[in-house]
Amino acid sequence: MKFEPKQITLKNAKTVFIRQAKVSDAEDLLNCVKIYIPTSKYIPKLENEIKLTVDQEKDWINSFIINDNSLLLVAEYEGKIIGNIDLTGSRRKIMEHTAVIGMGMLQEWQHIGLGTALLSMVIEWAKSNPILELIWLQVYTENESGLNLYRKMGFTENGIIKNFFKQNNRYFHILTMSLTV
Structure with a gap:
């Protein structure tokens, strides 16, 4: 199902173009991810775990x-990828009506409406998708801005797994949230 590209103006008065990723975006998207993952407190991946090649990124986009x-x-x-959101539908027949959300963006583009815009567009697309019925995500319980965004968008809390992540001998809880579309 296609996604119609959209332009939005953020709180910083800059206009951003949001569109479906193309295989030709692989290198630029991978470079963006390599910048935002190390600066994020709430993406559970370490910088040295980013091992995808451009060809693997092309395969991922194609999926x-x-x-x-x-x-x-x-x-x-201005032609540069500054963030992304993915809605990954289950490949298993019994769960193909579900999809999980992942999102990230460069630090300077956070807290100005980009996350809200991306999430809104994914929800809108999921609601019009005849396959999808439930979308879900996982969020660190201490990620207040993320929790506020997801609650604002209608996600409900499904449960917490305590001590799910461990970094530098510190544990973090994770909350699963879902939205019926």
Whole structure:
């Protein structure tokens, strides 16, 4: 199912273009991810764990293009990818009506409406997708801005797994949230 590209103006008065990712975005998207993961407190991946090659990134992008219950969007400013959101539909028949959300963006683009815009567009797309019925995500319980965004968008809390992540001998709890579409 196609996604119609959109332009939005953020709180910083800059206009951002949001569109479906193309295989040709692989290198730029991978470079963006390599910048935002090390600066994020709430993406459970370490910098040295980013091992995808450009060809593997192309395959990953293509998986969103060929699977009808999945969507990968990129946000661009002046032709440069500044963030992305993915809705990964389950490949298992018994769960194909579900999809998990992942999102990230460069630090300077946080807290100005980009996350809200990306999430809104994914929800809108999921609601119009004849396969999807439930979308879900996981969030660190201490990520207040993320929790506020997800609650604002209608996600409900499903449960906490305590001590799910461990970094530098500190444990973090994770909350699963879902939205019926």
